[in-house]
Amino acid sequence: MKLLIPQGKSLKYYGLLSWVVPGVIAIVACGLIFVGFTSYSLHAEQKRIETLLIEKSTLAARRVSAELLLGDRGNPNAIIRLLLGELNVSGIQLDSEPICAGAEYCFTNRENIISIHRKIPALPEATYLSVDLPAPAWSNLFSIGTLVWATLPIVLMFLVGVFFQRYILRRYFLQPVQALIETSKGDRDARDYWPEEIQNISKQLASSFQVRDQEVFAQIARGVIHDLRTLIHAPLASVDLVDEVENNPEKRLRRLESLKTICAQQLPKMREIIDHTLDGSRDVSIRASGGNISNTLIGVSKTLESLAKQSNAELIVSDATRDFVFAHDAVQVERAITNLAKNAIEASQETLSGKRVVRVRAEAAEQSIKIHIEDSGPGLKIAPSRLFRPLKSTKPHGSGLGLIVTRKIIEAHGGTIDFSRSADFGGAHFTVNLPAKDAGGAT
Amino acid sequence: MKQYLTFAVFFSVTANAATIPVKIHFFEALAPKDTTSSERFQKEYDGAISTAKILVGPRLKKCGYQLETSTVFYNASDALEAMERGKASANQNAWLIVGPRRSNHYVLLVKGAENTPTVSTMASSKEVFELGSTHNTMAPSNAQMARVAATEAKKRAAKNKTFVSLVSEDCVACVDFAESFAAEAQKLGIKNTKTFKVAGETPNLSDIVLDIKNLKPSFVLLPNYSKVTAQAIAAIHKSVPDAFYVGGDGWGDSRFGFVQNAADLDGTHGFTVRGFPTTEEGLKAFPLGKDLLKSKDASVQQPGSASALSLLKILDSTVSLLCESKPKNKDEFTKAISKKGRSAFKSPWGVSIYEMKSGDISFGRSVSK
Numbered sequence: 001m002k003l004l005i006p007q008g009k010s011l012k013y014y015g016l017l018s019w020v021v022p023g024v025i026a027i028v029a030c031g032l033i034f035v036g037f038t039s040y041s042l043h044a045e046q047k048r049i050e051t052l053l054i055e056k057s058t059l060a061a062r063r064v065s066a067e068l069l070l071g072d073r074g075n076p077n078a079i080i081r082l083l084l085g086e087l088n089v090s091g092i093q094l095d096s097e098p099i100c101a102g103a104e105y106c107f108t109n110r111e112n113i114i115s116i117h118r119k120i121p122a123l124p125e126a127t128y129l130s131v132d133l134p135a136p137a138w139s140n141l142f143s144i145g146t147l148v149w150a151t152l153p154i155v156l157m158f159l160v161g162v163f164f165q166r167y168i169l170r171r172y173f174l175q176p177v178q179a180l181i182e183t184s185k186g187d188r189d190a191r192d193y194w195p196e197e198i199q200n201i202s203k204q205l206a207s208s209f210q211v212r213d214q215e216v217f218a219q220i221a222r223g224v225i226h227d228l229r230t231l232i233h234a235p236l237a238s239v240d241l242v243d244e245v246e247n248n249p250e251k252r253l254r255r256l257e258s259l260k261t262i263c264a265q266q267l268p269k270m271r272e273i274i275d276h277t278l279d280g281s282r283d284v285s286i287r288a289s290g291g292n293i294s295n296t297l298i299g300v301s302k303t304l305e306s307l308a309k310q311s312n313a314e315l316i317v318s319d320a321t322r323d324f325v326f327a328h329d330a331v332q333v334e335r336a337i338t339n340l341a342k343n344a345i346e347a348s349q350e351t352l353s354g355k356r357v358v359r360v361r362a363e364a365a366e367q368s369i370k371i372h373i374e375d376s377g378p379g380l381k382i383a384p385s386r387l388f389r390p391l392k393s394t395k396p397h398g399s400g401l402g403l404i405v406t407r408k409i410i411e412a413h414g415g416t417i418d419f420s421r422s423a424d425f426g427g428a429h430f431t432v433n434l435p436a437k438d439a440g441g442a443t
Numbered sequence: 444m445k446q447y448l449t450f451a452v453f454f455s456v457t458a459n460a461a462t463i464p465v466k467i468h469f470f471e472a473l474a475p476k477d478t479t480s481s482e483r484f485q486k487e488y489d490g491a492i493s494t495a496k497i498l499v500g501p502r503l504k505k506c507g508y509q510l511e512t513s514t515v516f517y518n519a520s521d522a523l524e525a526m527e528r529g530k531a532s533a534n535q536n537a538w539l540i541v542g543p544r545r546s547n548h549y550v551l552l553v554k555g556a557e558n559t560p561t562v563s564t565m566a567s568s569k570e571v572f573e574l575g576s577t578h579n580t581m582a583p584s585n586a587q588m589a590r591v592a593a594t595e596a597k598k599r600a601a602k603n604k605t606f607v608s609l610v611s612e613d614c615v616a617c618v619d620f621a622e623s624f625a626a627e628a629q630k631l632g633i634k635n636t637k638t639f640k641v642a643g644e645t646p647n648l649s650d651i652v653l654d655i656k657n658l659k660p661s662f663v664l665l666p667n668y669s670k671v672t673a674q675a676i677a678a679i680h681k682s683v684p685d686a687f688y689v690g691g692d693g694w695g696d697s698r699f700g701f702v703q704n705a706a707d708l709d710g711t712h713g714f715t716v717r718g719f720p721t722t723e724e725g726l727k728a729f730p731l732g733k734d735l736l737k738s739k740d741a742s743v744q745q746p747g748s749a750s751a752l753s754l755l756k757i758l759d760s761t762v763s764l765l766c767e768s769k770p771k772n773k774d775e776f777t778k779a780i781s782k783k784g785r786s787a788f789k790s791p792w793g794v795s796i797y798e799m800k801s802g803d804i805s806f807g808r809s810v811s812k
Contacts, residue, residue: 059521066522069551070615073570075642078612082642122523 007193011173014195018168019161026157033152045136046114050107053116056087057105057131064094064129065120091115091132098128109135173198180205220277227273231266238262279405286329286412293326293362293369294319299334300360304341313348313356315341324364326436328413333434336409339402340373340430347377347427357425368415369434377427380419410434462509463771467761468532469512469754470542470552472519489514490744491751495758497743498734506766513537522548529555538773541757544750546571546616553578559773560780562788564753567692567718568619576781579788581753582692582718585616589623591794591810592689592716597631599714600662600687605636607655608664609648611671612640620666620691636660644670648678656682662713666691673701673708673802680711688713694797694804708802719749720795721806726752728791731759760788 005017060083067074080092090113098119100106105118114135120127176198179191194202238259245251301317308315341360348356357376362369410417415434422429469492473485496510503509515532517524525548532540533556540561543549546568553561553574563571563580567588571580596606606628610621625635636658639651655663663679663686665672672694679686694715695701719725722745726732732755735743746752764787768779780787796807 062521062523066526066547066551067613069523069526069554070547070570073547073550073568073615073618075612075618078640078642082613086643122526 008196008199011195011197014168014172018165022157022161022164025160025164026154029156029160030154042136049114049133049136050116053107053114053131053133054105056089056133057116057118057129059083060087060089060092060131061118061120061129064092065122068120068123068127087131089131089133091130093130093132094120095128095130096126098126099130112137176202224273224277228270231270231273234262235259235266276402276405279408286332286409288327288329288413290325290327291330292323293321293333293371294323296330296334296337297360297362299330300338300341303334303338304345307342308345308358311345311349311356313345313358315345316357316359316361318359318361321362321364321369324369324436326369326434328434329409332409333413336406337371337373337432339406340432343402344373344375344377344428344430348375350378351376351427352378359425364436365433368436371432371434373430373432374422374425375427376422376425379421379426380428462504462507464511465503465508465539465761465765465776466511466513466535466537467539467541467758468515468535468537470515470517470525470528470532470540470548471750472525472543472545472548473516484748485516487744487747487751488754491746491754492758493742494735494744494746495731495755497740498731498738498755499758499762503762503765506762506769508762508765519545519548522551525549526551526555529553529559529561532556533559536773538776539761541754544753545614546619547614549580550574550615558777560777562757564750564757565692565718566616568616569623570615570619576784577777579780579785581756581788581790583790583794585620585691586623586627588692588716588718588794589620590627591796592691592714593624593627593631593633595714595716595796595810596628596662596689597633600689602661604632605634605658605660606662606664606689607636607658607660608638608666609651609655609675610638610640610664611642611646611667613642614667614693617666617668617691617693621664624664624666624689624691633661635664641671644668645674646671648675652678652682655679655686660686662687662689664689666693668693669695669701676711676713676802677707680708684710686711688799690715690799692717694799711799711801713799714807715797715799715804716810717749717795717797718790719752719792720809722746722749722752724806724809725749725792726755729756729759731755731762756791757788 006013060080063079063083064076067076067079076094080094083089083092095117099108099117105116108115108117112135113132115130115132117128117130120129171193172195176191176194179194180198180202191199238255242252242255242259245255297317297319301315304315337360341358344358348358351357354376357374359372359374361372361374363372364370407417410432413434415432418431418433420429420431421427469488471485471488473488492512492514496512499510513532515528517528525543529540529552537556537559540552540556540559542564543552544563544565546563546566549561549563549566550568550570558577560577561579563582565582566580567582567585569585571578572584608621608625611617621638625638628635637654639654641648641651663675665675665688667675667690672690676688679688688711690713692715720728723736726736726746732752735745735755746755764779764783765776768775770776770779793809795809797804798807
């Protein structure tokens with residue numbers, strides 16, 4: 001069928017085709033079935049009439065013969081008149097000349113009449129008899145049976161139409177639209193057989209995705225450059241200060257200590273920004289091994305302890321998993337939870353009233369580990385579905401890739417992240433669900 | 444020597460005790476499709492044959508013969524079958540074929556069995572009497588019956604000396620009777636105003652009845668078979684309540700026929716002529732009949748119809764002929780009949796007049812013998 005249907009036409013063309021082709025098939029099928037059925041019926045009716053004629057003419061021939069054998073006393077015309085009514089035929093004639101060449105009887109068709117011709121038996125002189133019946137007409141065949149046959153092509157049309165339209169819809173509408181999604185990832189080019197409109201949409205999408213990608217990369221680059229520039233400013237300034245007191249070893253030493261401290265603070269942040277940027281643009285690889293979540297939570301607590309203090313937020317970390325062991329990449333999971341908790345601490349800065357609280361709580365559920373990260377902040381300011389898009393950071397220094405990386409880590413473990421409002425603190429409530437089985441996803 | 448003589452006498456006696464088989468085939472249109480007959484009539488027909496065989500048996504045996512009978516019932520609407528079966532009977536070496544009662548069937552039968560003696564129980568048309576000396580009938584001729592009917596009609600129903608006929612043109616005997624009646628009536632000064640011709644057993648009579656009403660004849664001649672007659676009388680009576688009807692030998696009788704059993708003939712009246720009296724009267728007219736009346740044998744059945752009566756008489760005459768002529772084979776029998784001519788099978792009954800009142804047909808009187 002692919003070879004028969006022109007490729008790359010418009011949607012309107014394929015829509016029309018999906019109706020025209022089944023319609024044509026149905027009309028042709030209707031016509032063929034009707035002609036075939038009617039011809040068969042006509043033929044069958046003709047045979048039935050011929051059989052009837054044989055029967056009636058046999059009776060008529062014998063009755064007429066008996067009358068002719070009576071000679072002058074016989075009245076064949078009276079018998080013929082009688083037979084017309086008794087046998088319900090349209091005509092009976094006597095002939096002196098044979099019509100059938102040697103055969104016992106034969107049929108002729110003329111002017112809508114079928115006639116049988118045969119020799120009258122038992123007569124000393126050859127005499128022949130013809131009996132007529134109306135020939136079958138097309139109009140005689142219109143009956144319930146014909147109507148039933150006539151509706152059959154309509155059913156056929158419906159079935160063919162459904163099949164054909166399904167095919168057209170699938171190949172020229174649904175598949176191309178589905179493929180457009182792939183196109184958005186850059187994994188698939190438009191196919192030649194797609195309708196023109198969809199090919200155009202595909203090209204436009206590819207172009208806009210390209211533009212958007214460039215925008216995204218540009219924004220990410222701007223963000224990263226800005227953040228790195230900001231962070232590198234302090235170490236550079238400290239280096240200048242060290243150079244200023246080149247001739248004063250004591251002061252130099254103090255300034256070098258200060259440079260070291262500043263570097264210790266700023267360089268990890270810079271590395272984190274670089275790591276996030278890299279991870280945001282590629283698949284995260286995990287190395288799963290058996291362990292429990294307790295160590296992860298201890299790591300999170302240690303990493304964020306100073307940030308929480310600086311932010312004047314209370315960080316509560318609790319573990320209710322009872323040393324539940326499951327396969328996971330402890331480093332990556334800690335990174336993901338740390339990121340969520342860090343966001344929570346930052347969000348708690350905007351606590352409207354009461355204490356600033358962040359709680360990280362792990363619990364074991366049926367075949368999964370749930371880690372709840374709640375804060376007392378104002379809650380999510382944007383729709384959750386848009387949270388993991390790049391460039392959607394709500395922080396002054398952010399590429400918006402942190403949550404993307406977090407989601408990638410959790411999804412690499414086969415887990416999910418859910419969002420809701422914290423019932424205890426009123427702010428955001430993130431729930432990380434990690435399946436507690438062999439991840440098998442180490443790549 | 445004594446032993447030889449004893450043996451010779453014994454052999455001679457034994458040889459003389461062997462009887463000559465005489466094949467007689469009985470023909471009648473009594474097939475199930477026949478609308479004017481019934482299974483009852485068929486049973487009576489068979490009963491008449493077996494009664495005759497019982498009664499004639501001893502006499503026949505004494506003469507050195509025995510009957511081998513066979514019954515042929517055929518479809519009344521297929522008259523050609525009478526000819527075909529007649530031919531078959533002739534090929535089977537039947538000495539005599541008895542029946543059928545309808546003239547056209549009998550004529551066709553003779554065409555198939557020209558060289559075999561035949562005798563009809565009741566056929567009466569002119570053609571029957573022209574078939575030759577080996578082909579006979581027990582009935583009087585239509586001419587005879589028509590003469591009696593015309594004379595009676597003049598006496599009883601010829602006020603204005605006109606009549607109309609309604610004739611089944613597909614019935615040879617009916618047409619023949621009508622012609623004979625018209626000729627006789629003319630001699631008596633009665634005019635046939637009009638003859639209406641119909642065909643089949645249930646013709647359309649509406650226009651004819653209107654004409655009859657307008658013509659106001661003294662009587663209506665209906666020389667047709669029973670079913671047509673009954674329909675015609677019923678139709679005419681509705682428009683002409685006081686019409687008088689005259690019939691030929693086809694109206695049927697008190698046991699068989701459609702006139703007798705018609706539901707809507709109240710108030711009608713007329714008469715018909717037949718070649719036979721009542722069966723009881725008829726039996727008294729010939730020796731075998733008298734023997735039957737005297738018989739106390741339970742298996743002997745009294746004939747219930749004129750046809751059966753005729754059949755008995757035919758067998759009686761056949762036995763007489765056999766015993767008289769002593770033919771040894773069919774050819775000799777045929778010659779004997781030929782020699783005897785019409786007197787071989789002569790009717791002892793003449794013409795009888797039957798009265799019809801409200802559809803009921805009853806014997807009136809015998810007019811001539």
